[in-house]
Amino acid sequence: MADIQRIVMANIVKDGYTGSIDDYRKEGGYTAIRKVLLEMKPDEVIEEVKTSGVRGRGGAGFPMGIKWGFVPKDSPKPRYFLNNADEGEPGTFKDRALMTHDPHMVLEGQIIGSFAIGCNVSYIYIRGEFYHEAKILERAIKEAEDAGFLGDNILGSGFNHRIYVHRGAGSYVCGEETGLIESLEGKRGWPRNKPPFPAIEGAFGCPTIVNNVETIANVPFIINNGGAAFAAIGVEKGTGTKIYGISGHVNKPGLYEFQMGITLKELIYEHAGGVRDDKKLKAVIPGGVSMPVLRADEIDVQMDFDSLVKVGSHLGSGGVIVMDETVCMVDALLNLSVFYAHESCGQCTPCREGMPWMKMIVDRIEHGNASEEDIDLLYDVACNIEGRTICAMGEAGAWPVKAFVTKFREEFVEHVKLGRCPYNK
Amino acid sequence: MIKLTIDGKEVTTEPGRKLIDVITEIGTEIPHYCYHKALSVTGSCRLCMVEVENAPKPLIACNTIANDGMVVYTDTENVRKARQVVLEFLLLHHPLDCPVCDKAGECLLQDFSFKYGNGESRFTEPKRVPPFKDLGPNIMLATTRCIMCTRCVRFMKEIAGEDQLTVVDRGSKNQIAVVEGKKLDHPLAGNVVDICPVGCLLDKKFIHRTRVWHLEKTNTVCGECSAGCNIYVESHNNEIFRITPKINMFVNGFWICDYGRYSNEKYNDVDRLTKPKIREGNEQKAVTIEEAATAIANNFSKYMKTKNAVAAIVSPGSTNEDAFAVKESMRIACNSEAVTGLFAEPEIKDEVFPTGFTIKGDKYPNQEGLKLVFGLSVPDIDAESVLNEIESGKIKAVYYVKNDLKEVPQRILDLLEKVEFLVVEDIVESPLTEIANVILPGKIYLENYGTFINYQKKLQRLQTDLKAPSGTKSTWEIAKMIAERMGQKIQWNSANDLFLMMAKHYSDLEGLSHFKLGDSGKTLGVDNKVNGTDG
Numbered sequence: 001m002a003d004i005q006r007i008v009m010a011n012i013v014k015d016g017y018t019g020s021i022d023d024y025r026k027e028g029g030y031t032a033i034r035k036v037l038l039e040m041k042p043d044e045v046i047e048e049v050k051t052s053g054v055r056g057r058g059g060a061g062f063p064m065g066i067k068w069g070f071v072p073k074d075s076p077k078p079r080y081f082l083n084n085a086d087e088g089e090p091g092t093f094k095d096r097a098l099m100t101h102d103p104h105m106v107l108e109g110q111i112i113g114s115f116a117i118g119c120n121v122s123y124i125y126i127r128g129e130f131y132h133e134a135k136i137l138e139r140a141i142k143e144a145e146d147a148g149f150l151g152d153n154i155l156g157s158g159f160n161h162r163i164y165v166h167r168g169a170g171s172y173v174c175g176e177e178t179g180l181i182e183s184l185e186g187k188r189g190w191p192r193n194k195p196p197f198p199a200i201e202g203a204f205g206c207p208t209i210v211n212n213v214e215t216i217a218n219v220p221f222i223i224n225n226g227g228a229a230f231a232a233i234g235v236e237k238g239t240g241t242k243i244y245g246i247s248g249h250v251n252k253p254g255l256y257e258f259q260m261g262i263t264l265k266e267l268i269y270e271h272a273g274g275v276r277d278d279k280k281l282k283a284v285i286p287g288g289v290s291m292p293v294l295r296a297d298e299i300d301v302q303m304d305f306d307s308l309v310k311v312g313s314h315l316g317s318g319g320v321i322v323m324d325e326t327v328c329m330v331d332a333l334l335n336l337s338v339f340y341a342h343e344s345c346g347q348c349t350p351c352r353e354g355m356p357w358m359k360m361i362v363d364r365i366e367h368g369n370a371s372e373e374d375i376d377l378l379y380d381v382a383c384n385i386e387g388r389t390i391c392a393m394g395e396a397g398a399w400p401v402k403a404f405v406t407k408f409r410e411e412f413v414e415h416v417k418l419g420r421c422p423y424n425k
Numbered sequence: 426m427i428k429l430t431i432d433g434k435e436v437t438t439e440p441g442r443k444l445i446d447v448i449t450e451i452g453t454e455i456p457h458y459c460y461h462k463a464l465s466v467t468g469s470c471r472l473c474m475v476e477v478e479n480a481p482k483p484l485i486a487c488n489t490i491a492n493d494g495m496v497v498y499t500d501t502e503n504v505r506k507a508r509q510v511v512l513e514f515l516l517l518h519h520p521l522d523c524p525v526c527d528k529a530g531e532c533l534l535q536d537f538s539f540k541y542g543n544g545e546s547r548f549t550e551p552k553r554v555p556p557f558k559d560l561g562p563n564i565m566l567a568t569t570r571c572i573m574c575t576r577c578v579r580f581m582k583e584i585a586g587e588d589q590l591t592v593v594d595r596g597s598k599n600q601i602a603v604v605e606g607k608k609l610d611h612p613l614a615g616n617v618v619d620i621c622p623v624g625c626l627l628d629k630k631f632i633h634r635t636r637v638w639h640l641e642k643t644n645t646v647c648g649e650c651s652a653g654c655n656i657y658v659e660s661h662n663n664e665i666f667r668i669t670p671k672i673n674m675f676v677n678g679f680w681i682c683d684y685g686r687y688s689n690e691k692y693n694d695v696d697r698l699t700k701p702k703i704r705e706g707n708e709q710k711a712v713t714i715e716e717a718a719t720a721i722a723n724n725f726s727k728y729m730k731t732k733n734a735v736a737a738i739v740s741p742g743s744t745n746e747d748a749f750a751v752k753e754s755m756r757i758a759c760n761s762e763a764v765t766g767l768f769a770e771p772e773i774k775d776e777v778f779p780t781g782f783t784i785k786g787d788k789y790p791n792q793e794g795l796k797l798v799f800g801l802s803v804p805d806i807d808a809e810s811v812l813n814e815i816e817s818g819k820i821k822a823v824y825y826v827k828n829d830l831k832e833v834p835q836r837i838l839d840l841l842e843k844v845e846f847l848v849v850e851d852i853v854e855s856p857l858t859e860i861a862n863v864i865l866p867g868k869i870y871l872e873n874y875g876t877f878i879n880y881q882k883k884l885q886r887l888q889t890d891l892k893a894p895s896g897t898k899s900t901w902e903i904a905k906m907i908a909e910r911m912g913q914k915i916q917w918n919s920a921n922d923l924f925l926m927m928a929k930h931y932s933d934l935e936g937l938s939h940f941k942l943g944d945s946g947k948t949l950g951v952d953n954k955v956n957g958t959d960g
Contacts, residue, residue, distance in 0.1 A: 171595070193466070193485070193488045341596065341597065343595075344595075344596040344597065346595055346596040346597060346598070346599035347573070348468070348471050349470055349472075349514045349515055349573070350471055350510065350514055352596055353514035353517050353518070353597065354514055355596070356597045357514075357550070364550075377547055384510040384513070388474070388483075388507060388510065388511070389471070390468060390471075
């Protein structure tokens with residue numbers, strides 16, 4: 001069992017697999033749901049997921065079973081299970097593939113999760129740009145309804161469940177769970193202050209669980225094989241497999257699923273075909289652009305939650321962005337800063353004012369209109385945002401700036417001294 | 426009760442309260458913008474940070490519930506840094522146009538930046554300069570000064586109950602805007618100007634007219650309906666520049682309506698009566714107040730041999746003191762107990778807003794007071810009996826105290842035309858003054874001292890800093906002059922004297938004085954006892 005490398009993409013890689021309900025069932029799909037609905041109690045499902053140790057794949061890495069356990073057992077209110085398909089982190093494209101190519105695995109996981117917390121209506125909040133994927137999901141939901149896995153009295157168990165697809169309107173912050181909830185409720189996607197956490201008071205004021213698509217897709221495997229089997233895969237505190245979405249200057253960009261704990265070096269050089277044109281590697285962002293960048297000499301690190309923390313970064317969403325020696329790090333940071341300034345929702349002060357300010361400073365550095373003090377100012381502004389915002393967007397925007405400036409300071413200084421970008425031919 | 430430690434001081438409070446309220450209550454300032462006691466918490470300004478022991482980072486005091494055993498620090502290095510950082514961010518794009526900004530002097534951005542901020546800006550980029558916006562009939566948006574606290578948006582939604590304001594666009598381009606197809610014209614809209622912590626939402630009737638530090642603030646009671654909202658009349662050189670709410674949690678909370686807010690305008694726009702007049706034939710001739718009082722006394726003396734031949738009708742816009750003075754001078758000098766107010770069922774309904782703030786349909790501020798002063802248990806019947814006696818000719822002379830801009834019903838005008846001798850005390854010329862034998866120039870409630878009793882039986886005090894137009898007199902002065910000219914000795918020399926007399930006369934007012942009413946008034950108990958515990 002421990003040498004299993006693929007869980008959520010296990011079907012997708014098979015030749016001829018279409019993602020239809022028939023294909024999914026041929027591969028053993030919708031057996032977990034039968035087991036759950038007919039043989040298990042909700043608490044047993046939660047226990048199994050707790051045992052698996054599966055942590056959130058959306059970025060924050062919170063243990064899924066523990067999150068489910070937070071839903072108050074005695075609340076008279078309805079509960080909601082939200083599938084966070086607002087995959088907006090630059091460098092991340094894994095959920096899209098799962099929804100496109102194996103939507104039923106996601107749906108099965110979602111139905112099981114909903115059963116575990118006692119929820120009869122769940123939503124897939126999908127980013128507005130994923131029009132095609134939303135259509136696929138809607139078709140899959142219809143197939144599941146027709147097959148009796150959704151609707152009233154599923155499989156004769158007495159459990160009723162319906163899933164609705166809700167399309168977002170194109171905001172990064174709506175991937176933040178409380179921003180997502182606000183948006184789902186029809187309001188501006190402005191994240192909420194916590195506490196209360198969604199598990200206590202979430203969508204429509206009711207207990208709510210928000211999980212990432214990839215995380216949810218792991219649930220059928222955990223039920224079929226047992227939490228312990230899942231926990232045996234990967235590393236301690238980083239159980240199971242992870243999809244690594246590799247983009248940038250590699251020969252074979254794409255999605256790769258491996259056990260947690262594979263090294264970044266192995267990923268890039270053995271699986272993604274190494275750096276393109278045999279250029280020198282300069283930097284790697286390991287988990288979506290919000291996570292601190294690593295220098296080329298730091299990539300001998302295991303790709304799991306705790307190992308990356310040790311080198312000052314995070315696993316995040318597992319979106320690996322590879323940059324070779326031709327990349328101007330200031331320009332790369334400018335690209336990110338523009339993104340964060342554009343995507344700040346503007347609700348709280350540090351993010352609303354700080355993100356555009358950082359963008360302006362990076363812009364000046366890139367174009368040679370800055371002094372060395374501006375580099376320190378940039379770093380200071382990032383520190384001033386971090387930890388002072390309502391949601392994690394503050395960190396998301398501040399961390400890359402701090403990491404770029406710290407790890408590639410000499411490039412920033414060079415820009416300032418030259419009065420132009422040295423990479424600008 | 427729970428105990429927590431704030432800056433080393435042990436504090437006891439009820440469970441479940443917001444940390445910011447608990448800290449503010451003990452006199453420690455927690456700077457904040459988005460938080461407002463009457464509104465939902467958004468926690469967006471990030472200024473009210475405090476340090477709580479065992480919390481990994483500073484917490485916003487507005488969204489933290491005070492817990493038993495909590496150890497809180499409000500003045501640590503971390504807290505000071507957090508405030509400085511937030512204030513720096515807030516000032517990045519701020520135009521720093523305090524010299525031309527109407528909020529200057531009462532601006533929280535100014536105050537907190539001065540106290541907690543950094544003296545210099547590190548921001549060297551061009552500032553955003555979004556255009557100013559017209560939001561509605563009375564309010565404009567100085568967009569550049571906005572700090573996105575969204576108090577105004579929440580006020581409209583939660584207190585006014587109509588989403589007239591919203592936030593448009595995203596991030597640093599966020600702007601307050603009127604919801605498409607609407608105007609900011611709600612009867613409570615003016616309050617957004619008061620709660621705006623910066624100079625962004627401005628009252629178009631106030632902009633560029635004065636600096637706030639020139640204004641004299643007097644707290645009094647609004648007289649535009651029977652709600653009895655507590656207000657500040659803010660004036661300079663005897664001109665009212667604005668009327669703003671005074672917080673009274675037992676009456677109006679934090680708010681007033683726009684009818685009250687702009688009530689001074691209608692009194693400004695009219696030609697006030699300033700000279701007493703006496704009718705001679707078809708002409709009304711200006712006289713001195715002494716001549717007028719003498720004429721009244723002479724005429725009243727003719728009728729007073731018969732009891733109740735002279736009557737007084739007092740508008741329920743008058744203070745208790747004025748009503749009492751009229752009643753007393755009628756009793757002492759004119760041998761009359763025929764004193765009443767004109768009580769009418771309001772023609773319009775109360776406007777009640779989601780949190781209970783009410784604009785009363787009864788547009789008189791003191792019907793309850795007049796009922797008390799005149800001892801009327803069934804007011805409209807008592808009033809009707811006076812009117813009937815005018816009709817039957819039993820009442821020969823009437824002293825009518827009006828002093829407002831409301832219309833007198835045609836039926837009353839027709840009745841009063843039959844009266845042999847009609848004295849009218851009013852503020853402007855009207856169909857009523859046209860038929861008067863003597864006209865006396867009176868004062869409006871904004872120029873008066875005294876008390877009103879609102880619809881909840883809350884007895885509240887009126888004060889003023891304004892000088893009424895020269896030549897005008899308070900009702901109690903006129904009542905005194907008339908009685909004295911009729912040979913009586915009158916005790917009172919002020920509204921205060923009258924109230925003390927009333928306190929002896931009415932059991933409901935026993936033991937009270939203007940001073941004891943304090944700033945938030947007293948509720949007269951239904952059991953006729955003074956409820957001295959609230960307010």
